[in-house]
Amino acid sequence: MSSLQTLDIQRRSATTTASPSVRTHIEVAKLIDISKCIGCKACQSACMEWNDVRDEIGTNVGVYDNPPDLSDKSWTVMRFTEHETEAGRLEWLIRKDGCMHCADPGCLKACPAPGAIVQYANGIVDFIEENCIGCGSCVTGCPFNVPRISKADNKAYKCTLCSDRVSVGLEPACVKSCPTGAITFGSKEAMKDHAAERIVDLKERGYANAGLYDPQGVGGTHVMYVLQHADTPHVYAGLPDDPRISPLVSLWKGVMKPLALAAMGAAALAGFFHYVTVGPNDADADDDDGHAGGAPGGSAGKGAKPGAAAQPPAPR
């Protein structure tokens, strides 16, 4: 995706000043109601078609997951889980995996290339591949294991939440294609309200732990799930229970950056001022070769500690 004139930018990777942000935007969200998903993969097809990406034909790996994982060309995949409840019932949990569009995106935090990752003011996190340098830091930063580096061009790819469609007032392609209404799109507030109604319904039907997945560890997400078992998100093919940016990444991309630069600058300045105050240590400029080269009457004698002068001068 390229930069979109019609969408203002809230955050921009490796950028320390404000991005264009004068327009008023409402926060958007995609809501995926897992209890309504039938696993038809129409959304996968619509995603490929709209974005003009065609993954290679793979092989059957023994489960319905096809392709078996996200890739540079498959930005969303259905993950099928055969889940046995405590009551001994079998449930087929089908989760549409893809970018969660975090409010606090680990990919954007980790990215070293200015403008390769942006977060639009409406909450969509987008990769701008023309600025991507292919280092893979977004993979390192993502708590959901979403970005994929293309083997063809060494650029990172993931779901754009159809930012190009959203910017002109259309819903994402996956939403448009969903035959059961399991995927809905709108303002984040409207999606939360819609989810609340669904959760009431699910609870009435016996799913006591039904709830909304909008993990606060990453500041909330702009792709949310309605889960029948919101107390155990991990049963949905390893959806993280409490996703957050790894503290290792926070250290690396947080305090470490200014501290390391300050320490380097301080070391260089300390050297310069040492030279300015103490002067060179020049053996060949000495008047006699038995005495050290501190400037006579300079700082050489001032700081001398009587007790420290235990060693005799070097004999000739």
Next chain:
Amino acid sequence: MLKTARIERYAPGERVNHWIIAITFVLAALSGLSLFHPSMFWLSNLFGGGPWTRILHPFIGAVMAAAFCVIAVRFWHHNVLEAVDWQWLRQWRDVLANREDRLPRIGRYNAGQKALFWVMVGCMAALLVSGVVFWRPWFAYYFPIDLVRLASLAHALAAAVLIIGIIVHVYAAIWTKGSIGAMVRGTVSARWAAKHHPAWLDEKMKQG
């Protein structure tokens, strides 16, 4: 002893080895810094842009690490810390104030040089190992994501320590006149040796 006598400190092979490390270090540091902090990203222009910086940096680092291995094997036995080194370190105020006459008689390297040598050994090893772990597109896929995260942090930390160490190393060479000549032309004056490394001079004299 002749005041004007020149004493060989570094053989031609050692000087070439040193300068290969120095050149690759500067390139690795500039390209690494460009990816470390947004304010430094402009340095990536020196390498042909962001993607080229990402491509070149690990290869430059690999050459640096290989050349450093050679010099580390050559020099480690000169850098074993001895009793006299601890005395030198305790008198760091005399060192900084140019009161070299009060310091113990030191050999080929003083304690500061030795300590820096071992810091560099540690940093180079850490940089090499951690760098391989998240070197894309070649090796990163073989390692679990938490190890990649740890390696990324360790790489940046080791690089910062190494860069600060090299700033000290370069400043010491500028401060102690005659040291740069030792690494460029290979020789030092007898007075330089007598003032900074008297015990090493004694050894040299014994060898004739």
